[in-house]
Amino acid sequence: MVDLLRQTERLQPGLNEAMHAVVASGAFIQGPEVKLFAAELTAHEGVKHVVPCANGTDALQLAFMALGLKPGDEVLVPVFTYVATAEVIALLGLTPVLVDVDPETFLLQPEAVEAAVTPRTKAVVPVHLFGQCAPMEGLLRVAERFNLFVVEDAAQAIGATYTFADGHTAQAGTMGHIGCTSFFPSKNLGCFGDGGALFTQHDDLAALLQQMANHGQKVKYYHDTVGVNSRLDTLQAAVLRLKLPHLRDFAARRQAVAAAYDAAFSGNDRLKIPVRVAQSTHVFHQYTLLLQGVDRAAFQAALQERGVPTMVYYPVPLHLQKAYARPEYPVGTFPVAEHLAQNVVSLPIHTEMEADEIQYIIHTVHQTLSQISFA
Numbered sequence: 001m002v003d004l005l006r007q008t009e010r011l012q013p014g015l016n017e018a019m020h021a022v023v024a025s026g027a028f029i030q031g032p033e034v035k036l037f038a039a040e041l042t043a044h045e046g047v048k049h050v051v052p053c054a055n056g057t058d059a060l061q062l063a064f065m066a067l068g069l070k071p072g073d074e075v076l077v078p079v080f081t082y083v084a085t086a087e088v089i090a091l092l093g094l095t096p097v098l099v100d101v102d103p104e105t106f107l108l109q110p111e112a113v114e115a116a117v118t119p120r121t122k123a124v125v126p127v128h129l130f131g132q133c134a135p136m137e138g139l140l141r142v143a144e145r146f147n148l149f150v151v152e153d154a155a156q157a158i159g160a161t162y163t164f165a166d167g168h169t170a171q172a173g174t175m176g177h178i179g180c181t182s183f184f185p186s187k188n189l190g191c192f193g194d195g196g197a198l199f200t201q202h203d204d205l206a207a208l209l210q211q212m213a214n215h216g217q218k219v220k221y222y223h224d225t226v227g228v229n230s231r232l233d234t235l236q237a238a239v240l241r242l243k244l245p246h247l248r249d250f251a252a253r254r255q256a257v258a259a260a261y262d263a264a265f266s267g268n269d270r271l272k273i274p275v276r277v278a279q280s281t282h283v284f285h286q287y288t289l290l291l292q293g294v295d296r297a298a299f300q301a302a303l304q305e306r307g308v309p310t311m312v313y314y315p316v317p318l319h320l321q322k323a324y325a326r327p328e329y330p331v332g333t334f335p336v337a338e339h340l341a342q343n344v345v346s347l348p349i350h351t352e353m354e355a356d357e358i359q360y361i362i363h364t365v366h367q368t369l370s371q372i373s374f375a
């Protein structure tokens, strides 16, 4: 699905040199690379503050801690997402309220969010799923009308650009009160382990996030708030500093793969190619097809046999997960998410794919489709 080793090799010897420099310095925690990376990412994203942390899930947790939400407060979350989005909400004693997604884009829609607002709703989490921005203009308008905090989950969309009606643009994760991203190795900007960051335009939130990510202390051994230990390792910051200048190229490489898949599959009525949000660029963390009348398991097995891996993101929507099931969410509550969970399939996409590999995948998908029986 992703070829991390080839990308690493292509960026050598720089990566090894950067890591060896950290090892030689001995400054493994809060070394100078961490601040340098934060400053470089701040400039790259056009956001006022970047607060690095240990992973994307922690970024989401820190966001809700800093916003001061209280147990019982409701947070609106798309039901079709990676579990981390809802996990931290539940962990903090807040109530994740699930909202179905758009059948075309798989993203949260302003109308659906508005319909789910109650007097207890305090925040909404647009997830920029698979690499393109949710319809932020409408979502921000609903959030403003109902006085909701907006926490963007940009773990899959770092580098995606959203264009507002007045023509101004913003990067994924920089439009809400707080944006969260992940540097998990397979993410679009990946390090060599876990890593994450928070984005915000608000000085007070940035200071609080920084403090909460480091045991609630501004001054060492003076703890003003309850915090957590969630710091980006110096080694990871060094790796990320080296990769950040390549982020636009990484996106272009993924977009080229997506364009080849689009051209090959757009005429096929059994495969629905990813629908683009007009206002957003797509950085293709995943290239996800919606199968129409195809036995997905048979399709995947046949592709696997011919050496083409596929994955299902995500096979079970949140309301059907044991940990998040609730009596008010029986099967059938979120028909779009349930349909997607049964019919989506993602093809390999990464920065190092060669033309012959792309052609082999395309050829094999066509061949497989013409051979398997249809559900």
Ligand SMILES: *Cc1c(COP(=O)(O)O)cnc(C)c1O
Pocket (backbone or CB within 6 Å): 055, 056, 057, 058, 081, 082, 084, 085, 127, 153, 155, 156, 181, 182, 183, 184, 194, 195, 196
């Ligand atoms: C990866 C991911 C996260 C969590 O990031 P980690 O760094 O793995 O903790 C959160 N939300 C989404 C949508 C993700 O894809």
